[in-house]
Amino acid sequence: MADLSLNTRCVQAGYTPGNGEPRQIPIYQSTTFKYDTSEDMGKLFDLEAEGYFYSRLANPTCDMVAAKIASLEGGAAAMLTGSGQAANFMALFNICEAGSHIVSSSSIYGGTFNLMDVTMRKMGVDVTFVSPDCTEEELNAAFRENTKVVFGESIANPALTVLDIEKFAKAAHAHGVPLMVDNTFPTPINLRPIEWGADLVTHSTTKYMDGHGAALGGVIVDGGHFDWMAHADKFPGLCTPDESYHGVNYAERFGKEGAFINKCTAQLMRDLGCVQSPQNAFILNLGLESLHVRMPRHVENGQAVAEFLEAHDKVEYVNYPGLKSNRYYEVAQKYMPNGGCGVVSFEIKGGREAAERFMKQLKVAAIETHVADARTCCLNPATSTHRQMTDEQLKAAGVPAGLVRISCGLEDKKDLIEDLRQALEAV
């Protein structure tokens, strides 16, 4: 499959039916798997034979879909998780433990920020947040002896900052640690971070990959390039025997290509159990089959809506990396020449009241706390997710009261613009 184009892999990678087998990926709706002898099953437990025994550790439907995403990202191995939050937590915790330290971009999804800043701190994992726009000196200064990983989002949700992946990869590798990139917004159709030096890629598949607002999910992809054994002192979990799993040394047994995902499955999924159900994996795969067709339309609609809003006199400013006026335009062009995503944010003149009136008038776009769906949706943080904050607090947080985030779906851009025009007129 690797020699086929990305478009073809979206449709066909991960599953090739044999003669007379189902054309569509079968849903293995089974918690457990049957064996003729205990010896057969014992080999699976010892990781000596490949196969399935319990769906908390692995399920064939989930593995087929994970293999498709690994192929799209140019990775060596992948695993599905129950949500994007689970993907980021498990990927970080696979190489961090009490006493470890993370360097992370400060411009990331709120849920991931809390995960690191609150929950992982309680587990004894420290984090230093750096601006995605920091200089190389500032970035290098954030590292410590106990730093295990660098984290960032390719296009941040919701700030829409664009990560300079090469800059972050260079600093990570100079300090002997991997770069992990949450690539949810561009998807591998528009950006493949591993090609630019990232080692690990995560996604909330809940967003564009599913694309229909139907199934929560996440995925972890390992590029298979990071040499854990060369930094064995930093990564004892991968490079010394796992006494909780028959003394397996993941880096020795599975090499660069397989160590990370095998440990994350055998140890963390066993203990934490945040699996994706085979039903959800099946739904995710339906989304993936058209990802390469949908993403260009999301980008086309996002660009058209951003340009319309930028020219409108009731709009204070528009934030979209595809606009020449955007501070990330150059870096976005470098990493995503075909565009990034369909999410646009803008500030409407007149603050909270104007935003509320504007949103009430919308007929095509719906009010939702969601993004990256086939149906256009929008959100005013000041009257919803951030409603406990005053106008001054909102301004300080970079979320002015009149800010509206709009996730452009797959509708006709003429209808989307007409909807925005009539709603702006009513303000």
Ligand SMILES: *Cc1c(COP(=O)(O)O)cnc(C)c1O
């Ligand atoms: C939504 C999102 C998440 C969390 O994903 P869930 O599937 O909602 O758990 C993580 N990262 C980014 C960039 C997101 O947009």
